[in-house]
Amino acid sequence: MKKTLILIIATVGYLSWLQLFASQTLPVPHAQAESRLINPHLGTICKATAAISFGRNFRIMQLDNVDEQGVAWVHYLRPSDHSRWAIRCRLQEDRVIWMADNPDSDARWRIGPDDEKITWRISEDNLTLRLVYPDGSGDEQTFQLE
Numbered sequence: 001m002k003k004t005l006i007l008i009i010a011t012v013g014y015l016s017w018l019q020l021f022a023s024q025t026l027p028v029p030h031a032q033a034e035s036r037l038i039n040p041h042l043g044t045i046c047k048a049t050a051a052i053s054f055g056r057n058f059r060i061m062q063l064d065n066v067d068e069q070g071v072a073w074v075h076y077l078r079p080s081d082h083s084r085w086a087i088r089c090r091l092q093e094d095r096v097i098w099m100a101d102n103p104d105s106d107a108r109w110r111i112g113p114d115d116e117k118i119t120w121r122i123s124e125d126n127l128t129l130r131l132v133y134p135d136g137s138g139d140e141q142t143f144q145l146e
Helices: 002-022 044-053
Strands: 062-066 072-077 084-092 097-102 118-125 126-132 138-144
Touching: 002 097, 044 062, 044 072, 044 084, 044 097, 044 118, 044 138
Parallel strands: none
Antiparallel strands: 062 072, 072 084, 084 097, 097 118, 118 126, 126 138
16 A cells, blocks of 8 residues: 555656656757748759859759758750759858759869859849859859849
8 A cells, every 4th residue: 555655656746747847948959949941042043053153044044943951953954965964052141052963973062162152142133143263253143033
């Protein structure tokens, strides 16, 4: 009888503690607390990145996909030989990070000191990309948002 009473008291105490614990808001690490918000213009930014990087017309760029991780896939067919060229893009603040997405590419994100840097900004209905090579040369182009 005494053991049963102790067991009941212990069980009730434990269940009360669980209920109290479950109702508390626990701190979540900052990295987990941030939900990934995907820029609604990511596809257009990636298409413009391919256009400025390869010196091609923006209109031939095709958006294939934007995934839940905030990566966009874009490709185009080179007019001279109809070969397919593709890239992936993601945004890091005002910077566009891209990688080639072709079977023979090295599949690395362009983030090294010897890689070009592409930044973006939106003003009204215009997207402006600025490409700067390590030697300081580069290009700036403005695209109409889709």
